[in-house]
Amino acid sequence: MSDDFAFGFNVTDDGGGLLEGLTEPQLEAVTHTEGPALVLAGPGSGKTRVISRRAAYLAANATKPWNVLAITFTNKAANEMRERIDALGDHRGMTVCTFHSLCVRILRRHHAAANLSPNFTIFDQSDRRQIVKQSIIAAGLSTANFSPGMVDQRISRAKNAMISPQAYADDAEDFIDQTVARVYDVYEELLANMQGVDFDDLLFKAAVLVGTNDAVAADLRDQYRYVLVDEYQDTNVAQYRIANLLAKEHRNLFVTGDPDQSIYAWRGADIQNILSFEQDYPDAQVVRLEQNFRSTKRILASADAVIVGNMQRKEKSLWTENDDGPAVRVIELEDAADEARAVVGEIASLSKQGQSPGDVAIFYRINAISRTLEEELLRAGVPYRIARGTAFYARKEIKDVLAYLRVLLNPADDVSLERIINTPTRGIGKTTIDRLKAFAQQQGCSLLDAVKRGSTDKDTFKRASTKLKVFVDILDSMQSLVDQPPQLALEQTLLLSGLMADLKQNVDAEPERLENVAELVSAAAEYQSANASATLVEWLSYTSLLGDVDMVEGERAGVTLMTLHAAKGLEFPCVYIVAAEEGILPMTRGDASDDLEEERRLMFVGMTRAKQRLTISSAARRMVRGAFQSMRRSMFLDVLPEEHVEFIGASAGVTRRRRSTAGELPPDIEQWQVGTLVKHPTHGLGVIQEMFRGARRTHVNILFKSGHQQSWVLEFANLERVEFDEVG
């Protein structure tokens, strides 16, 4: 394709095939060059294609590749985008990366300005949890009263929102938040002492740096003249800040996303970022990609019927030229075991008829649901795989070797040191470590310094000091590795640390550990061959930001089981969504964390993964936390369009009756307004708080007498108007 350039055509007209086969709106997006743009891309609307072609188009017609920055959320998305862009021509120098890796680059390049050492450590989730735990204890609290998980989550949320410990303390209203503020403060101090950052810090610190340091900002703006952000609906405060700061001078901010697929609010993503893009940039070009190339008409209509129930959205009219396809099916079963039998039985019989299990996916809201399904799949002999990240880089044997390298590069990294000090076992026990820690704390030095001191202090440490000496000698012997290329450094570390010997000794019991380590070595080799001048620090950063081993693409051997969250971005010919029950999907806990609109989006994401066949199931009884509980089918099932859906099982008749009146405006629509009293069959009396008449739907937000508040589409809400005097 890139050969076309050689003919000397006016590239704007031809673009080397860049503009071929695009629909009108796609073309509009691809050829956008200067100024802000918002691409609202419905599911299956060819977004990735648009983004990669637009990046290539930019490089060909507006600027140089190295002035283009494309930011994604996942490594997978970044890799995919890079591949697609590379397929469109030579675009060396273009930056295609995740938010986090962008921030690592920024922070390493400007480490002094960011007040970080050049070899700062990036702590992962589990390191971080350890440090939070330490912080709780250091703040004089008990981890029994303040669970590391809860505290961790709050600190993470604060960082995502760019709230400093000081600001957190100032805003803390209740006792819990005041306490979390103290821990947060200690936690930050620990990180700083260790020259470490967590994932959230990468974003937070980079955002602060670019926002406050004009020289750094100028440098970055000069390089990244065109900024593209994918999945903009998932940006949190820090990411939003970074994207907008980078684009501040040239204003070439091109964002793509879909508010209806925003499912990470609980991680700090703010759907308002995309909803208010046009307020941020009144001159923004807005393109809607509404044609779906993935699903059947009936699947699309069903998914649309669910999502129109939301108020927080940009209205889109999804359409497709695809066939009607078979009816979407809703199956109601007695219990979870029945559900598993029904779903798996069907998959088994379909696979006898030639349907490949690899074409089938089962989605659920929570991982716990997968167990029953797995058992049944096993029993039926249907091959399957669970897409749950037992992250490669989170494995013990992997973390162990990497921890050695981290300590070599950053001697202040106490967390990694503690991990390796007795790995493999060399007789340094908890007592000794505790003493070392106390000593370090008292002296205000690093743990490694304490270890070094201890190794020469026979009086205080007695026998332990000999063992510490052995460990210190090992580290010393490894010191020169920091300047070696990653693969060599890694191999030497495995040998010198004794890890290799240890793994080999246990090879019979745990052969996969050795294999994993071997895989790590080849990963390092691969990295090296792709980046000739790669340093150890760079490789370590890179590995820190990798989650799961990227799933091997291509042939899907068996049925895929995954959560609805994990399903985003994927597609399957045949999709089952199970456990569509109130409390599970939508997930409710009855507290402030409940977010019905997000649950609805999650359902929407799940449904729109299906290309041909979509089946949704619910059970009347389900074992929840060891006890049977009776379940009510999901409210999302009640709004599905009858003409496209086949209801199978218990309440099929009920559904039909209910549905017959829904979907139409109440005849006295003029009488409905803010303040109108209403009655709902399950929630009882309420009053309309907000009302919004859209082009096709009327949205209302209702506060019920019970205190429950919820948004509905009036046409589907099954609400009744109540006269004031009837209430009495």
Place this chain on the structure above:
DNA sequence: TTGGGGGCAATTTTT
């Protein structure tokens, strides 16, 4: 120091 057992909590998890 390592392990086993009791106690307790229990969504989703791009990096």
Place this chain on the structure above:
DNA sequence: TTGCCCCCAA
């Protein structure tokens, strides 16, 4: 019901 964490015993 399961799985993780912590404490205690050998």
